[in-house]
Amino acid sequence: MIRLENINKSFSDRRKVVKALQDVSIHVEKGDIYGIIGFSGAGKSTLIRMVNRLEKPNSGRVVVDGQELTDLTAAQLRKVRRKIGIVFQQFNLLESKTVFQNVAIPLILERADKERITKRVHEVLQFVELEDRRDAYVSQLSGGQKQRVGIARALVTAPSILLCDEATSALDPKTTESILQLLKRINREMGVTILLITHQMQVIQMICNRVAVMEEGRVVEQGSVMGVFSRPQATVTQEFVRTVIRDQIPESITELLYSERRNYWVDRLKFVGSNVKKPVISEICHIDGVEVNILGATVQELENSVMCIFILQLIGEDDRLEEAEAKIDQAGVLRERVVTS
Amino acid sequence: MEEFLEMKIFKVSVERLLLNGGQTLYMVGCSLLAGTIVGFLMALVLVLCRKGGLTENRILYQVVNFYINVVRSIPFIILLVTIMPLTRAIMGTTIGSRAALVPLVVYISPYLARLMENSLLEVPPGILEAAQAMGASNWQVIRYFLVPETLGSVVLAMTTGTIGLLGASAMAGYCGGGGIGDLALTYGYEKMNTPLMVFTVVILVLLVQLLQIAGNRISRKLREHR
Numbered sequence A: 001m002i003r004l005e006n007i008n009k010s011f012s013d014r015r016k017v018v019k020a021l022q023d024v025s026i027h028v029e030k031g032d033i034y035g036i037i038g039f040s041g042a043g044k045s046t047l048i049r050m051v052n053r054l055e056k057p058n059s060g061r062v063v064v065d066g067q068e069l070t071d072l073t074a075a076q077l078r079k080v081r082r083k084i085g086i087v088f089q090q091f092n093l094l095e096s097k098t099v100f101q102n103v104a105i106p107l108i109l110e111r112a113d114k115e116r117i118t119k120r121v122h123e124v125l126q127f128v129e130l131e132d133r134r135d136a137y138v139s140q141l142s143g144g145q146k147q148r149v150g151i152a153r154a155l156v157t158a159p160s161i162l163l164c165d166e167a168t169s170a171l172d173p174k175t176t177e178s179i180l181q182l183l184k185r186i187n188r189e190m191g192v193t194i195l196l197i198t199h200q201m202q203v204i205q206m207i208c209n210r211v212a213v214m215e216e217g218r219v220v221e222q223g224s225v226m227g228v229f230s231r232p233q234a235t236v237t238q239e240f241v242r243t244v245i246r247d248q249i250p251e252s253i254t255e256l257l258y259s260e261r262r263n264y265w266v267d268r269l270k271f272v273g274s275n276v277k278k279p280v281i282s283e284i285c286h287i288d289g290v291e292v293n294i295l296g297a298t299v300q301e302l303e304n305s306v307m308c309i310f311i312l313q314l315i316g317e318d319d320r321l322e323e324a325e326a327k328i329d330q331a332g333v334l335r336e337r338v339v340t341s
Numbered sequence B: 001m002e003e004f005l006e007m008k009i010f011k012v013s014v015e016r017l018l019l020n021g022g023q024t025l026y027m028v029g030c031s032l033l034a035g036t037i038v039g040f041l042m043a044l045v046l047v048l049c050r051k052g053g054l055t056e057n058r059i060l061y062q063v064v065n066f067y068i069n070v071v072r073s074i075p076f077i078i079l080l081v082t083i084m085p086l087t088r089a090i091m092g093t094t095i096g097s098r099a100a101l102v103p104l105v106v107y108i109s110p111y112l113a114r115l116m117e118n119s120l121l122e123v124p125p126g127i128l129e130a131a132q133a134m135g136a137s138n139w140q141v142i143r144y145f146l147v148p149e150t151l152g153s154v155v156l157a158m159t160t161g162t163i164g165l166l167g168a169s170a171m172a173g174y175c176g177g178g179g180i181g182d183l184a185l186t187y188g189y190e191k192m193n194t195p196l197m198v199f200t201v202v203i204l205v206l207l208v209q210l211l212q213i214a215g216n217r218i219s220r221k222l223r224e225h226r
């Protein structure tokens, strides 16, 4: 649906040259909710602006819905843009207009007739649950309502792609959640492919099925959300994953470990998807000479599946412990030894 | 009727008063309208052609910017005399209220342009980005995004402009345009008719007050949704 290939983009600011994007390639399939995460200045906005060509790449290809955007005329480009909805962090609504008028603008630009505008605006306002506020002015709305208007405006032309540039960054956690649920509904019920940008891992965790991690203009990691969350490779990714999934040993427990006189190892186990059902822990409990102590555990729902993390203290002689680890590995559970006494 | 028009107030006929008042309204009204249109166009050029604008064009920007600075640095009375050839070329004469419109528009439009440029620059860049992302053409960006978002400030700029025009029209009037200025100077000052002078001053003060109040009201109406 959206294919970016080897995109390079730099901005020259007087003397300094900022390489905003370096050899970036991503591929968003139809029906995806594709998340791009990165810290401020990583180049996320620049990347998303490539998709509707608000920004022109220095080199590389941009293909949207089978159409190459690289050398379109201004008029052709306007036509393509009308099929791509975009939602902004700052909403970017017209203060001088009502909710209805704001949502109607994209249709007015297309010179749609009055009847169709009224009907369609009513439909989308109903979808975002704002019909009762249709005559309110933007300043009379809450942040969450403003973003719903922004989303309605983006959807009014029935686009096949929706771009979201930090659509929830200006909202409180509860409102964020309701907006994310709305995006999910848009994806499911309208079949709209969504490409979103965020710096909050919760957003990715809650609604995305694929993710790309950006750092200093490069995509350092990409893949399915489950894959990236269970096996983060790059340091930034690990940092991001850690913001939503606690896989470290709690400090109070670390202190308890100091007083442990016996020989022990601490292992971190990740059960992903169907692994969750395997009785690995009970099996290692049955090994003679191994005592198992659960130091911590978390369960995360990801892409409609689950990931469980257990932090186990295995107490016993080294050869016994090796046997236990072998059992875990055999079951295909991801294992990582974090402490050796 | 006839009698009423010939009635004397402060030693001038009511007919005279009405005629000169009408001339002032005509000069201020017409030049305000034309000046706003020309000024808005110049403001648009400044905003769209500036660095990072929608249709960046350094040369056009510099030309308009320079023109505005030049005209704004010339006192009106000097401008009035300097552009007389232009006035004659356009209006066929340099005398009368109609001829006074030329210098008044030339004088007020750069002033309004500056005021409106500021209002246009206050429109958040995000709005323009949203407009472009929706596939709006440049004309549509102006028509559906820039104009509605700045209408309130434009009214305020027009109010300020009207008050400036009132002053300028008095000078233009003295140089053959008629109007309240002519009344106060020719019939009041030169004939040492102090009551008439005071009368025109009072009228002018009231007029400015009314204009300012009306301008603020309308502007607030347009902007209260912000």
Ligand SMILES: Nc1ncnc2c1ncn2[C@@H]1O[C@H](COP(=O)(O)OP(=O)(O)OP(=O)(O)O)[C@@H](O)[C@H]1O
Residues within 6 Å of the ligand: A011, A012, A013, A018, A019, A020, A038, A039, A040, A041, A042, A043, A044, A045, A046, A047, A199
């Ligand atoms: N028009 C521009 N001119 C000059 N530099 C720019 C421009 N746009 C972006 N940059 C630079 O490119 C880099 C990437 O910017 P970008 O806005 O894509 O980051 P981001 O990941 O979206 O950050 P944030 O999370 O803060 O929005 C930054 O260093 C920024 O300063």
Ligand SMILES: [Mg+2]
Residues within 6 Å of the ligand: A044, A045, A046, A165
């Ligand atoms: Mg950004």
